[in-house]
Amino acid sequence: MLSVQGLQQRSRLLQAIRSFFYGRDYIEVDTPIRLPVLIPESNILPFASEDWFLQTSPELCMKRLLARGCERIFQICHCFRKEEQGRLHQCEFIMLEWYHTGWSYLELMEECELFVCSLAKTLPTFQGFGENGTTLLIDDAVVDLTPPWEYLSVTEAFERYAQRSVEDVLAKDCFDEVLVAEVEPMLGWRKPTFLYDYPTVLGSLARKKPAAPHLAERFELYIGGIELANGFSELADAREQRQRFESEIRTIHANGREGRVPEQFLIDLPQMGECAGIALGVERLFMLLSRRDSLLESVPFDRASL
Amino acid sequence: MYNASDLRKGLKIQIDGEPYIITEFDFSKPGKGQALYRTKMRNMITGNQFTQTYRSNDKFEKPNLEERTMQFLYAQDGEYHFMDTSSYEQIFLTEEQLGDNLSFLIDNMEVEVLFFGERPIDVSLPIFVNLEVTVADPWAKGDTSGSDTKPVTVETGYQLQVPPFVEQGDKIQIDTRTGTYITRVKE
Numbered sequence: 431m432l433s434v435q436g437l438q439q440r441s442r443l444l445q446a447i448r449s450f451f452y453g454r455d456y457i458e459v460d461t462p463i464r465l466p467v468l469i470p471e472s473n474i475l476p477f478a479s480e481d482w483f484l485q486t487s488p489e490l491c492m493k494r495l496l497a498r499g500c501e502r503i504f505q506i507c508h509c510f511r512k513e514e515q516g517r518l519h520q521c522e523f524i525m526l527e528w529y530h531t532g533w534s535y536l537e538l539m540e541e542c543e544l545f546v547c548s549l550a551k552t553l554p555t556f557q558g559f560g561e562n563g564t565t566l567l568i569d570d571a572v573v574d575l576t577p578p579w580e581y582l583s584v585t586e587a588f589e590r591y592a593q594r595s596v597e598d599v600l601a602k603d604c605f606d607e608v609l610v611a612e613v614e615p616m617l618g619w620r621k622p623t624f625l626y627d628y629p630t631v632l633g634s635l636a637r638k639k640p641a642a643p644h645l646a647e648r649f650e651l652y653i654g655g656i657e658l659a660n661g662f663s664e665l666a667d668a669r670e671q672r673q674r675f676e677s678e679i680r681t682i683h684a685n686g687r688e689g690r691v692p693e694q695f696l697i698d699l700p701q702m703g704e705c706a707g708i709a710l711g712v713e714r715l716f717m718l719l720s721r722r723d724s725l726l727e728s729v730p731f732d733r734a735s736l
Numbered sequence: 737m738y739n740a741s742d743l744r745k746g747l748k749i750q751i752d753g754e755p756y757i758i759t760e761f762d763f764s765k766p767g768k769g770q771a772l773y774r775t776k777m778r779n780m781i782t783g784n785q786f787t788q789t790y791r792s793n794d795k796f797e798k799p800n801l802e803e804r805t806m807q808f809l810y811a812q813d814g815e816y817h818f819m820d821t822s823s824y825e826q827i828f829l830t831e832e833q834l835g836d837n838l839s840f841l842i843d844n845m846e847v848e849v850l851f852f853g854e855r856p857i858d859v860s861l862p863i864f865v866n867l868e869v870t871v872a873d874p875w876a877k878g879d880t881s882g883s884d885t886k887p888v889t890v891e892t893g894y895q896l897q898v899p900p901f902v903e904q905g906d907k908i909q910i911d912t913r914t915g916t917y918i919t920r921v922k923e
Binding site (some may be wrong): 516517606609 | 762763765766768769770771772774789790792
C-alpha cells in the first residue's frame with residue numbers, strides 16, 4: 431500500500447501520462463465500465479454484475495468512438511479480471527489504453543519509445559530513472575532508454591532463448607509455458623524490447639500481416655523481463671472479426687462458460703478504418719519507474735487491506 | 737478437489753497417489769495467453785522436489801492427511817516405535833523417515849505423527865525439548881581464551897555449542913527447528 435508520499439508520486443505519474451497525450455492532440459475519454467457484452471476471450475474471466483459484466487478492457491467502446499469519428503483517444507480506467515492474482519497481477523487494475531487512426535503497430539511502437547522517454551524527462555525524481563533520464567534502473571541492471579529500442583520477432587525470440595521454433599511449441603500446445611519460463615525473463619534488459627509478429631492464432635484483435643498472413647501485427651513491450659503493454663494494428667474487417675469471435679466463443683462454450691458476439695461493436699467496426707491501439711498496465715509502469723518490487727506495494731489499497 | 741486457482745505456498749495436494757506440499761508458487765499470465773500456475777513442490781514421503789506448471793482447468797485431489805499425538809516408545813533395528821496416546825495403537829517409522837528429528841528424540845517424548853491414509857510418513861517434534869548433557873569439558877574458571885561457547889554432547893548423541901557454564905549432567909533446552917541452545921533448565 432502506498433504512503434502519502436507514494437500517493438503523491440503516483441499522482442505525478444498520472445499527470446505526466448495525461449500531459450503526454452494531451453500534448454499530442456489525443457482526447458481523453460471515459461467509457462462505461464459495466465457492459466452487457468464483452469469481447470469473447472477464452473483466457474479472460476469477467477466478473478458478472480447482475481446480468482451485465484465489469485469490463486475486462488475498454489477496447490470495444492473505445493473502438494466504437496473511433497468509428498464515430500474520433501482520431502486519437504486515450505483512457506485511464508479500471509479493468510477487472512477474475513482469478514488473476516500474483517506479483518504482477520491483480521483482479522482489479524488500471525489500464526492506460528490509446529488508439530491512433532491511420533497508424534499501424536510500427537508507428538505505435540515508436541510512440542511507446544517517445545512516451546517512456548518523455549516520462550523520464552517529466553519525472554526526473556522517480557527512483558527508477560538513472561542520471562540524465564536516459565536509463566531505467568531495474569534490480570542491478572541499467573536499461574538504456576535511447577531509441578530505437580530492441581525489436582525482436584516472436585520467431586527470433588523463441589529460437590534465441592528457447593532454441594525452439596514457434597511452430598513446434600504451437601504444435602505441442604506449450605507456447606505460453608515456454609514464453610513465460612524461457613523467453614520473457616530474458617527480454618528488455620539491455621534496452622526495452624518489442625516482441626512482435628505473433629502467430630495469427632494468438633493475434634486476438636490484431637490484423638494479419640498483409641505480406642505474411644500467418645502472422646498478426648501484434649506486439650508486446652517488455653522492460654526488465656516484465657510485460658508492460660500489448661499493441662495491435664487493429665483488425666477492421668468485420669467479417670473476419672466475427673469469425674474470430676465465433677471461434678473464440680466455441681472455446682469458451684467448451685470450457686463450460688457463456689459468451690456471445692458483441693453485435694453493436696461489429697455494426698460500428700467498418701466505420702473505424704485503419705488504426706493502431708495499445709493497452710498498458712499503469713501499476714506495472716508505476717512499479718518499474720518508482721523501483722517498487724510488487725504491484726501490492728504500488729497501489730493505494732491492496733486486497734488484504736479491504 | 738482443488739482447482740488450479742486454489743494453489744498457493746503451503747497447500748498439500750495429491751498427485752499419482754502421493755502427497756505433495758507446495759514450497760514455491762507463482763501466478764503468471766502472458767498477454768492474451770493462459771493463466772499459468774507455476775509451482776515447486778516436495779513429495780511428503782520421499783522428499784523429492786520438482787517443479788511443475790499447471791493450467792486453470794487442472795484439478796487436484798486432497799491428500800488424506802491426519803496428525804495424531806503419539807509417544808515414542810523404543811527403537812529397535814532402525815525402526816522407531818510410537819504409540820497413539822488415546823487408542824494405544826502402535827506404529828513405527830524408519831531412521832530415514834525421522835532424519836534430523838533423531839537428534840532430539842528421547843523415550844516417552846510426545847510427538848505429532850503425520851499419517852497419509854494409514855501410513856505414518858513424518859513426525860513433528862515439540863518446538864522446545866529438554867535434553868541432558870552427557871559429555872562436556874569442565875568450565876575452567878578464569879579461562880581467558882575469549883571463547884563464548886563450547887561444544888557439548890547431549891543424551892541423543894547430538895552435539896551443539898553452549899555457553900561455557902553448562903556442565904555434564906545439566907539439562908538444557910534446545911529449539912528443534914534450529915538445533916540451537918536456548919537455556920539451562922533447573923529441575
